[in-house]
Every structure is written in C-alpha cells, then in structure tokens.
Amino acid sequence: MTKLHDNPRTDQSTPGDPDAVAPPEVINVTSRRVKCDGGGALGHPVVFYDMGEENFVECLYCDRRFVLAGGAGGGH
Numbered sequence: 001m002t003k004l005h006d007n008p009r010t011d012q013s014t015p016g017d018p019d020a021v022a023p024p025e026v027i028n029v030t031s032r033r034v035k036c037d038g039g040g041a042l043g044h045p046v047v048f049y050d051m052g053e054e055n056f057v058e059c060l061y062c063d064r065r066f067v068l069a070g071g072a073g074g075g076h
C-alpha cells in the first residue's frame with residue numbers, strides 16, 4: 001500500500017511529537033462492521049465499530065484504521 005504523508009485529519013487534541021507515536025495500522029476490510037481486539041499482545045477489550053456512511057473507522061483503543069475495500073461487491 002501507499003503511505004500517505006498528508007493526513008487531512010489532524011488530531012489537535014493531543015499535541016505532541018508525531019515521531020513519538022507509531023503510525024496507525026491500516027487494515028482493509030470488506031464490511032462496514034468491524035471488530036477489533038488490539039491483536040494479541042497489545043490487546044484491548046473487544047469492540048465493534050460501524051463505519052456508517054464513511055468508508056473507514058479508527059479504533060479508539062489502538063488507533064488502527066479499518067478501511068473498506070473498494071467496491072464491496074456492489075453492496076445490496
């Protein structure tokens with residue numbers, strides 16, 4: 001995948017060194033409803049997210065970004 005250096009959504013609530021924070025992991029999914037548990041060692045309580053009208057959602061625990069794979073087979 002291509003790394004995007006220009007992040008349109010800047011989190012201004014937590015000013016800090018961007019270098020000090022690991023870049024969020026991007027996970028491609030095929031459903032707008034996703035589950036995240038942190039992935040083992042960095043685990044957190046299992047949470048479910050629904051993208052709603054968006055094509056992505058970020059986990060509030062581990063900052064992973066779940067991106068809806070293009071198309072999704074035409075949906076309904």
Ligand SMILES: [Zn+2]
Pocket residue numbers: 036037038044059060061062063064
């Ligand atoms: Zn998570």
